[in-house]
Amino acid sequence: MYDVLVIGAGHAGCEAATAAARRGARVGLLTFRRADAGQMSCNPSIGGVGKGHLVRELDVFDGLMGRAADRAAIHRRMLNRSKGPAVWGPRVQADRKLYRAAVGELLNDSGVELIVGEALRLVLDCGRVVGIEMSTDRLPCRSVVLSTGTFLGARMFIGEEVLKGGRRNEPAAIPLSEQIRDIGLGQGRLKTGTPPRLDGRTVDWAQLEDQPSDSEPWSMSALDDRIRLPQLRCAITRTTERTHEIIRANFDRSPLFAGAIEGRGPRYCPSIEDKVKRFAERKAHQIFLEPEGLDDPLVYPNGISTSLPREVQKQLVRSIPGLEHAEIVQPGYAVEYEFVDPRHLNQSLEVRELPGLFLCGQINGTTGYEEAAAQGLAAGLNAAAHALDLEQVRFDRRTSYIGVMIDDLTLQGVSEPYRMMTARAEHRLSLRADNAVSRLGAHALAAACVSERRRRNIEERLALRGAPAWPETEEGRADALYAPYVARQQREWEVVQRDSAVWIPATLDYASVPGLSNEMVERLQAARPETLDQASRIPGVTPAALSALYVAASRLLAA
Amino acid sequence: MDQQQTIFALSSGRPPAAISIVRISGPQAHAAGKAIARELPEARMAAVRELRHPVTGELLDDAIVLRFDAPASSTGEDAVELHCHGGRAVVDAVIAALSGIEGLRPAKPGEFTRRAFENGRIDLTEAEGLADLIEAETEAQRKAALALAEGGLRKQIAAWQERLLGLSAGAERAIDYDEDDSSIDPALPQACGELAAELREWLERPRVEPLRDGVRVVIAGPTNAGKSSLINAIVGEERVIVTDIPGTTRDHIEVPLSLSGIPVRLTDTAGLRETSDKVEAIGVERAGRLIDAADVLIWLGDTCEGFNHPRVVRVHSKCDLLDREVEPGSLPVSSLTGEGVSALLARVGEFARTVIPAEDAIALNQRQAGHVGEAAVALEDAASANDVVLLAEGLRVARTAFDRLTGRSGLEDVLDALFSRFCLGK
Numbered sequence: 001m002y003d004v005l006v007i008g009a010g011h012a013g014c015e016a017a018t019a020a021a022r023r024g025a026r027v028g029l030l031t032f033r034r035a036d037a038g039q040m041s042c043n044p045s046i047g048g049v050g051k052g053h054l055v056r057e058l059d060v061f062d063g064l065m066g067r068a069a070d071r072a073a074i075h076r077r078m079l080n081r082s083k084g085p086a087v088w089g090p091r092v093q094a095d096r097k098l099y100r101a102a103v104g105e106l107l108n109d110s111g112v113e114l115i116v117g118e119a120l121r122l123v124l125d126c127g128r129v130v131g132i133e134m135s136t137d138r139l140p141c142r143s144v145v146l147s148t149g150t151f152l153g154a155r156m157f158i159g160e161e162v163l164k165g166g167r168r169n170e171p172a173a174i175p176l177s178e179q180i181r182d183i184g185l186g187q188g189r190l191k192t193g194t195p196p197r198l199d200g201r202t203v204d205w206a207q208l209e210d211q212p213s214d215s216e217p218w219s220m221s222a223l224d225d226r227i228r229l230p231q232l233r234c235a236i237t238r239t240t241e242r243t244h245e246i247i248r249a250n251f252d253r254s255p256l257f258a259g260a261i262e263g264r265g266p267r268y269c270p271s272i273e274d275k276v277k278r279f280a281e282r283k284a285h286q287i288f289l290e291p292e293g294l295d296d297p298l299v300y301p302n303g304i305s306t307s308l309p310r311e312v313q314k315q316l317v318r319s320i321p322g323l324e325h326a327e328i329v330q331p332g333y334a335v336e337y338e339f340v341d342p343r344h345l346n347q348s349l350e351v352r353e354l355p356g357l358f359l360c361g362q363i364n365g366t367t368g369y370e371e372a373a374a375q376g377l378a379a380g381l382n383a384a385a386h387a388l389d390l391e392q393v394r395f396d397r398r399t400s401y402i403g404v405m406i407d408d409l410t411l412q413g414v415s416e417p418y419r420m421m422t423a424r425a426e427h428r429l430s431l432r433a434d435n436a437v438s439r440l441g442a443h444a445l446a447a448a449c450v451s452e453r454r455r456r457n458i459e460e461r462l463a464l465r466g467a468p469a470w471p472e473t474e475e476g477r478a479d480a481l482y483a484p485y486v487a488r489q490q491r492e493w494e495v496v497q498r499d500s501a502v503w504i505p506a507t508l509d510y511a512s513v514p515g516l517s518n519e520m521v522e523r524l525q526a527a528r529p530e531t532l533d534q535a536s537r538i539p540g541v542t543p544a545a546l547s548a549l550y551v552a553a554s555r556l557l558a559a
Numbered sequence: 560m561d562q563q564q565t566i567f568a569l570s571s572g573r574p575p576a577a578i579s580i581v582r583i584s585g586p587q588a589h590a591a592g593k594a595i596a597r598e599l600p601e602a603r604m605a606a607v608r609e610l611r612h613p614v615t616g617e618l619l620d621d622a623i624v625l626r627f628d629a630p631a632s633s634t635g636e637d638a639v640e641l642h643c644h645g646g647r648a649v650v651d652a653v654i655a656a657l658s659g660i661e662g663l664r665p666a667k668p669g670e671f672t673r674r675a676f677e678n679g680r681i682d683l684t685e686a687e688g689l690a691d692l693i694e695a696e697t698e699a700q701r702k703a704a705l706a707l708a709e710g711g712l713r714k715q716i717a718a719w720q721e722r723l724l725g726l727s728a729g730a731e732r733a734i735d736y737d738e739d740d741s742s743i744d745p746a747l748p749q750a751c752g753e754l755a756a757e758l759r760e761w762l763e764r765p766r767v768e769p770l771r772d773g774v775r776v777v778i779a780g781p782t783n784a785g786k787s788s789l790i791n792a793i794v795g796e797e798r799v800i801v802t803d804i805p806g807t808t809r810d811h812i813e814v815p816l817s818l819s820g821i822p823v824r825l826t827d828t829a830g831l832r833e834t835s836d837k838v839e840a841i842g843v844e845r846a847g848r849l850i851d852a853a854d855v856l857i858w859l860g861d862t863c864e865g866f867n868h869p870r871v872v873r874v875h876s877k878c879d880l881l882d883r884e885v886e887p888g889s890l891p892v893s894s895l896t897g898e899g900v901s902a903l904l905a906r907v908g909e910f911a912r913t914v915i916p917a918e919d920a921i922a923l924n925q926r927q928a929g930h931v932g933e934a935a936v937a938l939e940d941a942a943s944a945n946d947v948v949l950l951a952e953g954l955r956v957a958r959t960a961f962d963r964l965t966g967r968s969g970l971e972d973v974l975d976a977l978f979s980r981f982c983l984g985k
Contacts, residue, residue, distance in 0.1 A: 049735055080734065084948035087734050423731035429952055485952055514635045514678035548679035 002028045002141040003387035004380070005132050007119045007176075009037040011369045012361025012376035013147035014103055015063050018110040019380030020145075022062060022449045025387055027112045028139065030119050030132070037103055037114070040369065043194075044096050044292045044300055047220060049079050049089030050420035051370040053401045056090070056436040058374050059221045060458065061381070062450040064106045065373045066221035072098035073220075074232045074294055076213045085478040086429050087422050092220055093234070095293040115139075120175045122357065129356035142356065142387035145379050148176075149337075149362045149372070157255040157334040159309025177338070183354065185340045191255075192367050192417045193271045193305035196313050197330040198323070200291060200299040208235040208322040211288065222437060222457055232291050235322065238284040239272070239304070242319040247276045250312045255334055271334075272304045272316075287320065298329060307334030339365040342409035343526040348382040348392045349375060349406065352528065358383045365414030366405070374402045381449055393447045398427050399439050411527045411537050427489065429482040434475045437461040502532035504553045513552040516545050524549075565591060566666035566674075567657045569650060576645035581653055584638040584671060587662040592626060592639035594660055595619075595653070599626040599639065610641065612656045619652045620644055634671055635678025682965060684712045687924065711921045713965065719754070719934075720961050723954060726750055730951040747950060748942045755938035758931050765915050767922035769854055773815055773824035774911040777849050780859030782830025785876040788894035789859070790814060790827055793904065818904060821911050826853075831860070855910040857903070861886070870910040874903060927964055934960040 003025035006017040014037055017029040031037065046069040047055050059066035075093035107114070122144060123131040131140040156163040181187060213231040254273045275285050287303040301323075306313060310331050317323050342364040344351055351357045360379035361372035381393040395403035404425045409418060422428050431439070441458040444450055450458070470476040510516060510524045520541055529535040532550055541549075565585025572579035583591050592599050594613040600606035603625070610619040623642040632638040643649050657663055676686045688711075729747050769775070778786045794814060812827035828849055829842030850856060856868045859876045878891035878898060885891050890906065892899035916922035923931060934957040941953025 083734065084946040086948050421731070421735040423727075423735055423951075426955060428948070485949070488956065514630055516679065542679075542682070545679050547682070548677055551677040 002026050002113075002139060004028075004143045004145060004383045005030065005139060005141040006145040006147060006380070006383075007132065008146070008148040008361070009114070010039065010147060010149045010361060010372065011065065012149070012372040012379070013037075013145070014107060015058065015065065015373045015376030016145045016147055016358075016360055016380030016383065017112045018064060018107065019061065019377050019449060020143075020384040020387075021111050022451070023381060023384035023388065023390060023447070025384040028115045028141070029107075029112050030115045030117060030134075032116070032118060034114060034116055035100075037100070037107055040094070040096055040099060043302065043369075044099075044290060045091060045093045045302070046099075046369060047089060047091040048370075049087055050401065050422045050424070051368055052079075052089040052091055052220075053422070053431060053433045053436070054370040054374045054405070054420055055220055056222075056433050057400050057402050057440055058370075058377050059223075060436050060440045061377055061444045061447070062454045063373060063377050064103055065370065066219075067223060068099055068102035068106060069094055069220045071102040072096075074291065075234055076218070076231070077211070078214055078216075078218065084481070085434065085474070086432050086482065088433055089422075090218060090220060090433055093232075093290050096296070097293060121179050122176070124354070127354065129354060143358065143383035144356060145358045145360060145376075145383050146180075146363060147359075147361045147372070147376055147379070155336045157307050157336065158331050159253055159255070159307065159312065161309075163333075180340065185344050185351070187338045187340055188365075188414075189336055189338055190365060190367075190414070190417045191334050191336045193307050193334045194332050195272075195301050195304045195306060196317060196328045196332040197292075198289075198299045198301060198317070199327040199329050200297045202325050202327045203235075203289065203299060204322045204324065205235055208237050208289070210234075211236050222461065223454065232294070234291070235289045237287050237289065237320055237322045239276075239287065239316075240284060240319055240321070243316050244276045246312065246316045246319060247273055247308070250308055251277070253312065254306065254308045272306050273308065289322070304332070306332040308332075337362070339363055339414065341365075341413055341526065343411070343413045343528070345410050346528075347394055347406055347410055347530075348385075349379040349410075350382060350386065356386055358386075364409055365418055366409070367417035367419050371405060371418065371420055374405060378402060378406060381447060384449075391447070393443075393449070397425070399431070399443075400436075401425060401431055404431075407534070407537070411529055411534055412539055413526065429485050429489070432475075432478060434478060438465065438475065500531045500533040502550060502553060503557065504529055504531060504535060504549070505556050508553060508556055513548055516548060520545055565663045566670055567591070567654075567663055568666035568671070569654065570640075570671070572645045575647060579643050579645040579650045581641040581643060581650070581657070582638065582666075582671060583641075583657065583663070584632070584634045584636045584666075584674060585663075586637060587660070588637040588639045589626065591657060591660045591663055592624065592641075595656055596622070596624050596639075596641070600624060602626055602628045602631070605642075610643070610653060610656075612652075613660060619656060620649045622653075630678065630680075633680065634674040635680045636674060682710075682713060684716070684927070684965060685710055687927075688712070712923070712927070715921065716961055716964055719758070720958065722750075722754055723958050723961070726754070727951065727954045727958065730947055730954060733947045734951060743944075743947045743950065747947075748944065751938045751950070751953065752942035755935050755942060758935040758938065761923065762928060762932055762935065764920065765913070765917075765922060766928060767916060767924045769911075770822065770915040770922060771924075773822040774914055775826065775849075775852060775854045776823050776857065776907055776911070777826045777828060777853035777855070778857045778859065779828045779831065779846055779850050780874075780876075782832050784830065784859035785894055786827055786830070786859055787812070789857075789874070789876060789892065789900075790825060792894040792897060792900050793825065818908055818911065821908065821915060823907075823911060854914045855907055857907065870914070872903060872906045872910070874899075930960045930964040933957075 004017070004020040005028045006013050006020070007030045009029050009031035013029060017027045021027045046065060055066050055069065069092045072094035073092045074095050077091050079089040079091055080087045117134050117136065119132050119134055121133045122129055123133055123138065129144045131138060132144060211234040251273060254271070272285065285303060287301050290300045290302055292298040292300055304316070308316070313331050314328060317326055317328060340359055340363055342359070344353065345359060345364070346352050349358050349360055351359060358379040360375035364375065366372060366375065378393065378395060384390060385392045395406055397403040397407040401420060405418070405420060408424060425431050437458055438461070441462050445455060445458060464470060464473070471480060506528070510521045516524070523538050523540060524535065527538050529538060532546070532553065535541060535549055536546055565583060565587035567581060567583040570580045570582040589599060595610050596608040597611070598608070605623050605625050608622060608624045610622050611617060612619060620643045622644070625640040625642070627638040629635060629637045641653060643653055658665070672686060675681050726747060729744070733743065778789060780786055790812070794816065814825040816823050816825060826849055828846035829839065831843055831846060834840055834843060850868065853868065855870045855872065857872050857874055859874050873886070873889040875885045875889040875891045877893060878885065879893040879896050890899055890903055892903055937953045937956035937960065941950045941957070944950040944953060
């Protein structure tokens with residue numbers, strides 16, 4: 001019998017499966033097609049500002065993504081170099097095929113059993129998950145991880161055209177999605193966009209500004225087993241006024257933009273339409289032309305995600321310097337997909353109402369490989385904990401971006417695709433891409449989820465902190481730079497500590513707390529914060545309401 | 560389980576008064592109201608009712624009765640108000656009658672306002688304002704407290720927070736979205752500096768404490784200069800009303816009074832001279848400290864002995880004796896004849912007015928000023944930051960300071976301090 005079954009072998013699923021296996025669980029990883037594992041569905045890059053931080057943290061726990069990225073890297077750049085080290089974001093462009101191969105190798109070495117087939121339903125018994133029903137078989141298990149991404153009936157939009165299907169003609173798992181809806185895991189729909197893919201042979205590289213790889217050697221993973229590949233050049237170009245005019249003339253023909261969120265609006269802009277509208281004063285938006293592989297002519301123009309009609313896309317591409325004769329191989333499109341309200345999950349990513357079921361990845365409303373992978377790690381570690389009666393592994397927003405993400409998702413829910421940004425971390429100065437091992441090394445070791453090699457690597461790195469050369473290292477210097485600010489934050493921390501110590505009993509009936517509006521009650525009920533500190537982060541909860549909550553909780557506890 | 564208990568108390572109009580208001584709040588409030596007044600009017604309507612003892616039926620008073628239904632009441636609970644005739648006997652009888660009702664108990668100090676706070680009817684700054692309002696003795700105090708209690712400060716903080724958010728958005732955009740490795744947009748640090756300057760300006764304004772606790776006017780000088788006589792003369796003046804401020808310790812002569820609407824605490828001090836007597840030495844030392852802490856100093860000595868104080872009124876005492884020269888800048892005053900006392904008080908009043916908040920202005924208290932100060936420092940750091948990450952950090956610290964100001968974070972810190980100030984029945 002399997003301890004953990006993982007449904008879906010995308011970025012989240014692979015991390016979840018291997019993480020559970022590292023804790024000693026017998027893991028089965030379900031996928032429609034063997035070749036799907038490690039598939040990068042759109043942007044061929046890993047990392048960035050915020051995202052890169054996630055990959056480094058994942059790497060401390062022996063995750064796959066950093067190592068696979070290093071093996072498949074064709075271009076490297078540390079973003080935000082000219083700004084403070086806290087926001088340096090390592091970013092790697094990967095050769096798609098090589099990345100998939102790398103993930104495949106790592107999976108092979110992990111002991112995870114790949115099961116090709118379709119999961120039809122979850123098998124439930126007395127309110128717990130006890131197995132998965134497949135078309136051919138019924139597989140009992142102790143924990144299930146659902147990392148199915150966009151399986152819940154995605155649709156693609158190009159201008160006025162609507163194409164059914166998730167990622168390029170994948171069958172959608174209908175019975176399972178119906179069951180998820182029946183269980184009442186409160187779904188919604190989100191949209192995100194991709195840019196058109198260009199034929200690199202039709203791009204005028206000569207007139208464009210080069211962007212070479214960083215000459216300094218750095219890697220995504222702390223484990224030095226990377227294979228250095230010939231580095232490719234990327235190029236930079238920009239949109240022009242003409243581009244903006246074309247876009248403005250066609251605002252109403254973009255489903256991504258036309259369906260923009262009312263009121264506050266999305267805080268970041270997935271599409272070029274959004275950028276042109278919201279930052280109207282900017283004369284040009286930067287575009288990075290990224291080759292997709294060493295022997296692949298496809299180019300990914302990063303910065304012009306769009307869902308405008310095909311002919312408009314052609315016009316706008318041609319208005320960009322260097323792309324005057326560029327051919328579009330695949331038009332950009334918007335993807336609309338269903339997701340599960342992550343407020344149903346507790347901070348170990350387990351569904352509160354269904355012990356044994358863990359959700360991770362895009363299904364929780366996030367966007368991006370890195371976000372998915374980091375959730376996969378958390379879900380896998382805790383699915384193993386549930387199956388084998390081990391300690392849960394929790395991430396705290398004060399010590400990791402993974403913690404920030406999980407806290408945000410489970411307390412605030414999602415109203416737009418959740419993408420990691422350093423702005424989300426109030427402890428940004430302490431959460432750097434260069435100090436992930438220092439922050440999380442001990443935690444990873446305690447969770448007993450790392451290989452022997454990784455264990456040695458972590459111990460060495462931690463020991464370095466005591467060495468005389470420490471202050472001269474990159475991390476040492478950054479620590480010194482931020483030390484006074486971090487010290488000041490310590491004092492704020494203490495205030496938060498006290499508020500974190502006010503536990504909100506699970507039995508508290510929010511509807512009975514006076515002074516809370518209906519909307520606040522709904523949000524609190526959905527998010528079920530565990531402490532007063534968490535409650536203060538739920539959107540719309542006013543200070544006055546917080547005090548009412550504080551008193552109600554204190555009374556319940558005292559009673 | 561306090562929550563289940565219904566509380567009552569005399570809320571205002573300590574007898575003898577024209578009208579005394581007794582408040583009842585809690586789950587049993589309506590039942591109690593019916594027990595004493597037979598029938599309650601519609602919610603928020605006033606009606607005349609006979610108040611009778613629930614058991615004996617004895618008529619206690621003809622009163623105006625109001626009924627409030629949760630959550631639309633000042634405490635957020637069901638409530639009843641009995642506006643009785645303010646005679647001592649009436650009030651005692653009504654209170655006694657309520658005491659006998661099942662489920663009712665006398666309110667603790669500040670309990671009504673505490674419930675309002677707990678039920679989310681008012682936030683921290685409003686509660687603080689209420690505390691000030693209740694303690695208001697003078698018109699100026701009342702107005703300042705009212706501005707606070709009505710959410711005046713809350714609105715200002717909300718406006719500041721809005722601006723902070725805008726600046727933060729600008730900084731974060733530069734970090735998470737500007738792939739251009741460009742330098743900081745100079746408009747950002749400039750705006751930070753401007754907001755910091757505005758906060759500093761607020762910090763320069765008179766605090767609420769002199770208004771709330773009284774302007775500290777200290778009379779000092781060498782022995783036998785005539786300090787005590789002067790105090791007596793001042794107290795005897797027409798425009799001076801001696802008030803009673805409860806809770807102040809008076810181990811030195813301190814007279815609380817209202818000077819043309821401004822609350823003042825007039826303090827006598829030991830005569831200043833060199834002494835080997837231990838007890839006297841203590842008094843002299845204390846006098847030194849009082850002088851330092853004074854808002855206004857009335858100095859009865861020679862000019863050359865004068866202390867360096869920003870608000871000094873130099874007095875040439877016992878001017879009726881004509882025994883010495885009146886020094887320039889000194890005010891001739893005689894406690895015996897009353898000469899110059901009026902002019903002295905006018906001068907003191909002028910100084911006092913500079914120390915208290917302007918009418919209708921929102922004044923910060925010590926706690927609030929502390930947080931505003933933190934925000935100002937953080938914004939100044941942000942304005943001088945050479946790296947957008949540190950600028951963003953400064954903005955974040957400023958936002959956190961405001962959170963503590965409104966009580967969004969650090970609740971535990973403030974609650975006890977706040978509610979210890981309340982008196983019975985409010």
